Amino acid sequence: MTAPRACDTPACKIAGFLATLLGRRPPYLQVGALCLRRNRAQDLEVLMISSLRRGRWIIPKGWPMKGRSLAGAALREAWEEAGVHGKVSSRPIGRYHYDKERAGGLPLRCEVRVFRVDVDHLDDDHPEAGRRKRHWMHPREAAGLVDEPGLAALLEGLAPR
Structure with a gap:
């Protein structure tokens, strides 16, 4: 049996109802890194x-960091979570929303601003090595594997028509 998505839980439905009654608070800001390369055939990957808890396919992401730009924080998350070294765009290429699961059961609504990272190389020795899997894939394949519709749309936008 697969775990329910955050928005399918009773706690999420109750929280959504209460948020509607009381007025919604703005989502919490996170930064994400869309890490890209060209393979030998020059196809984009x-x-x-x-993810750490459920093993879902995601992009590296996390909270903004004091003393770093949003782009710099996205690049740092890419290194910590996947060992990525590369060049990050200074402006986000898109955004998506998701509900972050919390220990108390009530989800935290997050907006992820996504920055493009052109990958130079990957380190095998990085802070979360051994805790996460990493895999290069075609953007359309990745879009079909993620849970977040907004992230899927960003990935689909990278796929050739």
């Missing part, structure tokens, strides 16, 4: 990593 995206680096996907597994």
